[in-house]
Amino acid sequence: MSRPQLHPRTKVFWLRRRVPADLVAAVGRKEVTLSLGTKDPAEAKRRFSEELAKLEARWAALRQGSRSLTEIEAHGLAREVHDWWLQKHQANPSEQSFWRTDLGGKLWAALPAADARTLLADFLHGSFDPERQSAREMKAWCVQTAERLLGTRGLIVDEVGRERLAKAVAAAVQRASLALARYAQGEFDGVPVVATTQALSLAVSKEQKAVSFEELVKGWAAEKHPAPKTLYEWKRVIGQFAAFLGHEDAARLTPDDVIRWKEALIAEGLSPKTISDGKLVAVRTILQWGADNRRLTNNPAERVRMNAKRKAAETIRGFSDEEAAIVLRAALGEADPVLRWVPWLCAYSGARVSEVCQLRREDVRQIEGIWCMKFDPEAGPLKTASSERAVPLHQALLDSGFLTFARSVASGPLFADLRPDKFGKRGGNGTKVLGRWVRGLGLTDERLAPNHSWRHRVKTLGRRYRLASDIVNAITGHGTRTVADQYGEFEMAALHRELMKIPALVSSSSA
Known part of the structure; x- marks a missing residue:
């Protein structure tokens, strides 16, 4: 399941996940179940996401199999232990008593592992050494901490790698404890601290409480x-x-x-x-x-x-005349309103597909006596403030019968059959539908973005036919570049005059 499940009796949320078939033998069961420990739906979603990520990390590690750790990798993993140890004790550094810096640098050189029977025998024979006991406890703690680090990341590491990580943990805590010893003497990075509240606040930040x-x-x-x-x-x-x-x-x-x-x-x-x-x-x-x-x-x-x-070969480019003609001619033969009209509207306006897909009947209107399409935030979210605008309808759209189509819709969305995505945007699904359709026409160049390449093309046509650059920006909804661009108004007649400099590429009679 892709979401938390509510236990019918306890009302506590649970995670249930089927074990991939290739891992059933290694995991030892076909399904993993885990209590999320909460009845709050919002908290359950957060914990579900966290636990699922851990679970999938462990599965990925199982597929990868056992590996080792280099010394550099081990020290990188142990760095968070160093920072945590400092943070834990920095307010009162002299109270840190578990880690003995006189032993921390020689744990593996000094002691083999010892079990309870060895320690009891030492004690009974009078050879019990508190220093050896402290060293053993420190070493065991490092091994356990290394295991926790590996567990949180789902890493499966061989014995050599585990020992390297345990030693790296010891080195990290040793460095942190030596720093705490200096802090306890009023020295930070070797510099004595003036005993004033102001100087102390500069030298040691107050202990930061947890912030999720x-x-x-x-x-x-x-x-x-x-x-x-x-x-x-x-x-x-x-x-x-x-x-x-x-x-x-x-x-x-x-x-x-x-x-x-x-x-x-x-x-x-x-x-x-x-x-x-x-x-x-x-x-x-x-x-x-x-x-x-x-x-x-x-x-x-x-x-x-x-x-x-991006490298030059990775940048998006606009449709060429030949490519644009292929798409526009194909659209003429489509019965689906999305495939029939969205490419034409984008081709002669440079509008974003998401903007066009959420157009409503009332957004196709006359302004200053000129037929336009208005991109209004009431119809759906727009990318930027400059995206709210009105764009004249090119004569090619009028000749192709777009007004007749728009008037056939009583009210509301022009493309009502296009289902909104989970964010309430028709453009999300429209982009997918149009993308697959354009690729199906044989336009497979990866530098072509089946929808966004129309915006690039309109910019290119603006340069080719010498449209005023500020008006091209106003048509496409790009923000102003200079303070001067913000002065004055963009009259619809001026927008229409410039847009009509772009000739029709495909006649509607060519269907």
Whole structure:
């Protein structure tokens, strides 16, 4: 199941997931069930996402099989233990008594593992050594902590890798404890601290209370009012990030955590643009809101970037005249209103497919005596403030019978049979339908975006036929570039005059 299930008797939500067939033997059962420990639907969804990510990570690790860890990888994993240990004890560093720095650097050199019988025998024979006992406890703690680190990430590691991670944990806590010893003496990075409240606040930040990612997302969303799709996608990204970390506390984050995540995304084979714009931007923005609103002391992702420059061969291009003609002629023969009219409306306006798909009967109107289509936020969400606009209908659309089609709709959406997606946008499903249809016409060049390439084409035609650049921006809904562009009005007659400089490419009589 893809959502939490409510137990009929206890009313507590559960996770149920069928084990993939290839893993049944390794897991030992066909289905995994796990109580989410809550009756709150919203909390259940959050815990479900977190537990499902952990479960799928464990399954992925099972498929990959046992692996080892390099020393560098082990130290990278152990870095969060270092930061957690410092944070846990930084307010009162002298009270840290478990980790003895005089023993921390020689745990594996000094002691073999000892079981309870060995310790009892030492005690009975009078050879019990408290120092050896402390070292054994520290070493056992490192081994257990390493196991927890592996468990939260679903990693299956061989004995060599597990020992390397346990040693890395010891090294991390040793470094942190040495730093705490200096803090206890009033020294930070070797610099004595002036005993004033102001100096102390500069040297040691106050202990940061836990701040959940969910709290930050809710605060950011309440202030910024993002589009539903953006909020959905960013929540999903933040959930993936938390699953990778193995915890929900944004206050524990370090820049190294964000860098480790970026490196993991690169290793998964995600494109630079996806990592930069689809992943890092979401995390960086949410954390920045937390820092700006004093939920966090800083933004650990502030300087973490991904070079996402596209190569020339990867950039989207507009339809050529020949390609545009293929699409427009094919549309003439379609009975489905979406396939018949949306490509033509985009071709002669440069409008976004999402804008066209949500047009209503009342949005096709005369303004200043000129037939136009108006992109109104009441019809559905628009990408930017400049996207709200009216665009004259090109003569090719009038000659092709678009007004007759529009008048045939009594009221409401022109493309009522196009089902809205989960965000209430007809453009989501319209993009999929049109994309498959255009590719089916043989236009398979990956640089062609079946829908967005119309916007690129209109820009190209604007240059070819010398349309005024500010008017082309007003037609396509691009924002103004200079303060001067914001002066004056864009009269419909001026928009119509410039748009009509673009000649009709296909006659409606060619169907």
